Amino acid sequence: MSYLHLKVPPTRDTRLRPCNAYGGSLCNLVDGQKTGCLSANGRSFTQATGCQLTLSMGMAASIPNTVVIYHGPVGCGAGSLALSGQSKESQLARGNDDAVGRVWMSTNLSEVDIVSGGEKKLEAAILEAERRFRPHAIFIGNTCVPAIIGDDIDNVATRLQHRVNARIIPLHCEGFKTRFVATAYDIVYHGILRYLLNGERDREPILRDEAAQIAYEQRAKRTVNLLNVGSMGYVDEVELVRLLNAIGLEANVYPCFTSPEKFVKVKDAALSISICATHDDYFVEHLKEHYGVPYVLNTIPIGTDNVRLWLLDVADFFGLREEALKVIAVEEAELNKALAPLKKAFEGKTAFVSTGEIRAGAQACMLENDLGMKVVGIRAHHYDEFGEIVFESFKGREDVAINVAANQPFEQVNLIDRLKPDVFLGHGNSNVWAAKQGVPTLPIYGPNNSYLGYKGVFEVATRLERILANPNWYNTLGETVELPYKKSWYEQDPYAYIRQDGEAA
Template sequence: MSTPKIQKVTKPEPGKVRDKTVLPPREDRLGSIIVAGGTAKNLVDQTRRKCLKNQDRSFSQTTFCQQWLAMFTLATIKDTVVIVHGPVGCISSMSYINVFNRLGQIHRNGKPVSGRWISTNLLEADTIYGGEEKLRTAIRSADDRYHPGAIFVFTSCVSGIVGEDIDAVIESIQPKIKATVIPIHCDGFRSKLWASGYDGSFHGVLNYLIKGPVEKQADLVNVINPLTIGRPDEVEIERLLGKLNLRANFIPCFASIDAIKESASAALTTGLCPTYGEYLAKILGERYRIAATQKVMPIGLDNTDLWLREVARPLGKEKEVEKLIKDERRRVKPQIDALIKKLAGKKVFVSAGQSRAVGIPNMVADLGLEIVGVTAFHYDEVTYDSFANLTKRCGNFPTSVANLQPFEQTNLLHQQKPDIFIGHSGETVWAAKQGFPTVMGLNLFHLFVGYEGVVTFGNRLVDAFTNPAFNKNLSAHSKAVYHDDWYTANPFKYIREAACHR
């Protein structure tokens, strides 16, 4: 089937009137939750019956705030400056984010390029008398010192509680500033769900950088890429899309301002993480009539099949994609069959963001491993269908929804005793101290996506299984983090149950 001709969009015409509303948090917008404990089928059943409640814990450990994730989303965009309107501590994590930034620049450009950030350094007196003049000074300083194309101004808990009107400040100073100044509303206290920070970032980008009308490019596909997606994954996506005669426009991480503006001219928007890009894909579709698909991450064989088919269908490439899937499956089958033999009988516990918490278990199931537990950092309607399908494939396993609560995780691992733990960098240390072999659920240096990603990840699992000495020695010489009686207690004893009356 030939690709349909796409006409020039003449309306609606966004950008003339900016949407100054502050988005509601995901708890309100998507019904997202960060607290649940039990089994996978129980979670699916509660969602189906509309009984999923945003519960709480009577005890909770430290987690992230949405401002941090908002900065994580936009700080790597080229030719920009980050300003955090808050106490200096609120910008301290930029040094950590800059590690990702520099590594990503090396992988893409061959040399590290540091980000640029400024704090307005709100003090106690500023909470009384206001800090708007400090913000004006910071904006002028960013423009004079760096001459960027855009300046992102992030709110903080302090500026939000005080009620600083950053939109009014930006509107008043913009005529004197060459860069486009963009407000990002991400006050940490507004949401316990850090993923809400993604939405605030994209809301600002959509209103201030992306404008129309535009001439459509029939072969251009927006691929929304979070900062945790490494360059090897992008290269593999480029290869697969290239087989369909399509070009990838990776946004927003490590993109230029021009590439972000060009997103309005794409024929399709997809993403490498539905949780991350849900809002951006939705609004690009509504404003610019761009088809969107956000069902799954292209991790694992079946999910990659689905991801490719969802990309191909709106563009009239169904025949080409079926040939691609068949060829790729045939190519990797001998390697996957060999890995299945090596990994037979092994049990896995997975902890990840909600999209990876569905994608990674599907991938390890492709390799013949048994899922004995899954923790998702949050859960909502974005992944409900995918999670329901996972239970049909892998059965009923212990499941928790937790925004990094290691006391629950260590308990679950002690009781389930997996052969390997797959998690994020900040989590694997807990499992390692318990003596479990560990593998990172994201790594900028390794391939995860596509058919080749299954082979690469399978080989990493084999390496972890055959080289467990370090974690065993670490466990033997590490003192237990919690009292012995906690490891035999109900891991969800601190969850306050919410009744369902349906």
């Protein structure tokens, strides 16, 4: 698999051949993905999608003691303005008392720079970042404009590396290069593996005596890499570490909110544990290939079924199945007791889930199997080979509408109008549209709320109960807000603009 000899990793479009335009049954989606035919699907009309730059830089900027440089027009970094406070809060929660929030700069390319080139501005920004902040690493986020005009950010990084102490990490995250924003995760992991992790050999701690070396190696045999994601708050990390500790394992959490100098330990772990294949497959495959660290990548621990699967996968690797089964039995018994008084609120209620493919499938499973709700619709940002296992329980369910779409609110509002769910679970942008249709909404992620593990099941259940008990605000929105779609659109097939298998528009 190795792509580390390349300056730029392949996009998801070519590496995994996923699908980002689909509407129909789950069986056809799974079969189509296996044959590869759905990767050619598209739309004759596209209303909105995402930009991998924002996702890449958000992930990079979460790493403390680094500076992020947006190489492009200043507007490309506007999204960081709203996230600085959240970043600082997240670092403080993880024990970084020196947290300063996100540190980012922009080369602020002008119309003149587009003609004459922006490499000199990038050089100046790198040197200024070193002078002002003395960071451990400097991430360069290449935007669309310099990529189009041909600025060579890799050459700039190479020329300046001997002049700065910070590790310079070029990230080729130009939004126009891929249809799948999840490529953004690969971009950042590629930079970490190629420029940061490989460069840390000279910074590894030296163990002074044989006893310390033996103790370190023994500890490593029971230490795992727990890989977090952007949509995973600190409270979720605490819950998963608690479960891993309960079966006798230690965990180091990477990459978000972890200082760069600690990344060297990722090579010494006995196992890498992903909570989302969409986020981590590129990283764990390279860790296994280059450093011999095996991995678990099956599912995300949302809902009792997937928490059980996730924990047993980890336990089986270490021969700890019996210990894990004991923990699971106690946890599930306590959870079922806590959920019992809440379940009445969910009787006869329907739900619609819209998020990334792994989370969408697991969250839908949790709503049905743990809470007794009926899922009537699932929207995934994209679909690839990793989605099948988390959608397993919905195979053959013709009563569940399956839509693959990154945003595309025009399709969502049509589906919501047809299915009329009692509650909608999605990201902020999706939730806005559902709320304006009068549907109570629950964010699929919040940095200060629990979603993963057994604690996550209970907290999602309590929040859903409160929302369903008092939907008046959403009712008022639905009655007073007018969406920008004609009545005729709601009468059409919601998938009318999806082109199957590359057919003409």
